[in-house]
Amino acid sequence: MRYHRIPNETVHRLPIYLRGLLRLSEQGRQSVSSRAFADLVNVNPWQIRKDFSYFGDFGTRGVGYSIDKLEKHIRKILRLDVVNKTALVGVGNLGSAVLAYPGFKTYGFYITAAFDSDPEKIGNTIEGIEIEDVSKICTLRERDVHLAIVAVPGSAAQQIADALVGAGVKGILNFSPVHVIVPKKVKVITIEIAMDLARLPYYMPAS
Amino acid sequence: MRYHRIPNETVHRLPIYLRGLLRLSEQGRQSVSSRAFADLVNVNPWQIRKDFSYFGDFGTRGVGYSIDKLEKHIRKILRLDVVNKTALVGVGNLGSAVLAYPGFKTYGFYITAAFDSDPEKIGNTIEGIEIEDVSKICTLRERDVHLAIVAVPGSAAQQIADALVGAGVKGILNFSPVHVIVPKKVKVITIEIAMDLARLPYYMPAS
DNA sequence: CTATGTGAATTTATTCACAGCA
DNA sequence: TGCTGTGAATAAATTCACATAG
Numbered sequence A, B: 001m002r003y004h005r006i007p008n009e010t011v012h013r014l015p016i017y018l019r020g021l022l023r024l025s026e027q028g029r030q031s032v033s034s035r036a037f038a039d040l041v042n043v044n045p046w047q048i049r050k051d052f053s054y055f056g057d058f059g060t061r062g063v064g065y066s067i068d069k070l071e072k073h074i075r076k077i078l079r080l081d082v083v084n085k086t087a088l089v090g091v092g093n094l095g096s097a098v099l100a101y102p103g104f105k106t107y108g109f110y111i112t113a114a115f116d117s118d119p120e121k122i123g124n125t126i127e128g129i130e131i132e133d134v135s136k137i138c139t140l141r142e143r144d145v146h147l148a149i150v151a152v153p154g155s156a157a158q159q160i161a162d163a164l165v166g167a168g169v170k171g172i173l174n175f176s177p178v179h180v181i182v183p184k185k186v187k188v189i190t191i192e193i194a195m196d197l198a199r200l201p202y203y204m205p206a207s
Numbered sequence C: 001c002t003a004t005g006t007g008a009a010t011t012t013a014t015t016c017a018c019a020g021c022a
Numbered sequence D: 001t002g003c004t005g006t007g008a009a010t011a012a013a014t015t016c017a018c019a020t021a022g
Helices: A008-026 A034-041 A045-053 A067-077 A093-100 A134-140 A154-166 A193-203 B008-026 B034-041 B045-053 B067-077 B093-100 B134-140 B154-166 B193-203
Strands: A064-066 A084-089 A109-116 A129-133 A147-150 A171-174 A187-190 B064-066 B084-089 B109-116 B129-133 B147-150 B171-174 B187-190
Touching: A008 A034, A008 A045, A008 A067, A008 B193, A034 A045, A034 A064, A064 A067, A084 A093, A084 A134, A084 A154, A093 A109, A093 B093, A109 A134, A109 B193, A129 A134, A134 A154, A147 A154, A147 B193, A154 A171, A171 B193, A187 B193, A193 B008, A193 B109, A193 B147, A193 B171, A193 B187, B008 B034, B008 B045, B008 B067, B034 B045, B034 B064, B064 B067, B084 B093, B084 B134, B084 B154, B093 B109, B109 B134, B129 B134, B134 B154, B147 B154, B154 B171
Parallel strands: A084 A109, A084 A147, A109 A129, A147 A171, A171 A187, B084 B109, B084 B147, B109 B129, B147 B171, B171 B187
Antiparallel strands: none
C-alpha cells in the first residue's frame, strides 16, 4: 500500500498526530507503539496504523514507530517543513489573541506582518510586530508572504480577501462569519466559533 | 425515509443551513429551492435534499422548502429552540473577543457569566457582564448555566474544566490547546486554531 | 512473543437518477 | 413543467483479523 493517496480524513488527523509526536519528543522518547500513541491522541490504534501505512514505513514490528522519522515526514506532507510567513489582518481583540498565541510556531508559522484600518492602531507595535495600514497589504508579495489570517468584521472580510489574493496570498484562515469568495487556486479555511457552539447542545445529554 | 437517524455529517451541516435560512428570512423570503439554497450555503443540491429528507417533509414539489418551518425544525433538532445560558471562563484577548462577538445570539446563546483569575479584572464590567472570580464557578449550577466557553491558557484548562463539570456544566467549548479529560456525560468540543492553520499549506497550490 | 502493515469486510456518507406530487 | 423525496449505486472511511517481520 506504499503508493496510495492519503484520505482527506487522514490529512485532517495529521496535525493531531504531529502535536502528539512533539510532546513525546520533548519527553525524550525515541519510539512509540500504536497502542500507546492511541491513548495520547485519542484515536484508535488500528486507525493510527492504517493512517501511517498510507505514507510509508516508519514502524519496526515488535517495537513501534520512530517518533523522529514520523514527525519529519508528517511535516513534509503538510508542507510544514519550511518557515511559513503569515500575515494578520485585523488587530482587534481576536487579532491580538492570535498575535499572542504561541501555538503557531510549533507548526512553523511566523506572523511577520499585521494590518489594521484603525489610525489609532497603525504604527503601534504589538508582540514585536508593527501594525501597518491595510492599504499596505499589496506589499506582501514582495515580502514573500503567502498565508494570511483574517480577523476583521464580516462586513470587511470580502474586501480584505480580495486585497490578499491580489497580493499573491495562496491560503487564508478566515475568522469572520462570512463565506468569502476567492479564485479556486486560493484555499480558504473558515473558522466559525458560533457554529461549533451551535453543535454542542445536540451532543449534550438531556438536561 | 421519515424515521431515520440523522448522520453525523448532516448534523455538522445543520448550523450552516440554519445561518443560510436566517439570511433568507431577513430578506423576507418564504421558500427556497434546493438549487438556490445550494448556491447560498455552498453544498450540492442533492446533498441538501437528502439531508432535509432525514427529518421530514418541509418541501413542496415544484416550489421549494418552507424557510420558516425548516428553521424552526433545525433549531429543535439542534436544541437551539431555547435560550442557552453560557458562561465564559478567561477574559483575556480571546475571551474579550468572544464576549464582543454578536454571532452567538443568532443561535440562542447568551453569555450570562464571565470568570477570570486576575484580581485586576475581577469586578470590572465588560459588554454588560461583570467579571467574577473563578472560585465562583460553583454558583453556575444554581444559576442554571449548563454551557461554558473556556478561553484560558492551556496550563489552567483542565482545572477549569473540572470546576465546570463540578458545577453541573454539560457542554464545553474549549479554546485552549490541550485535550481536557471530562466524564463522558459531558461533551467537549475543542477548537484548535493552530491545527486548522496547519492544514492550510497542504491544500495550497505549490508556491 | 510483540506490534506493524494491509487486504478484506463492514459501516458510513455521497451522488445519481428518476418516480411522484403540485 | 419544476422541484422534491428517496431507493439504488457508488465512493470513502473505518474496523477487523491475521500474516509477517523483528
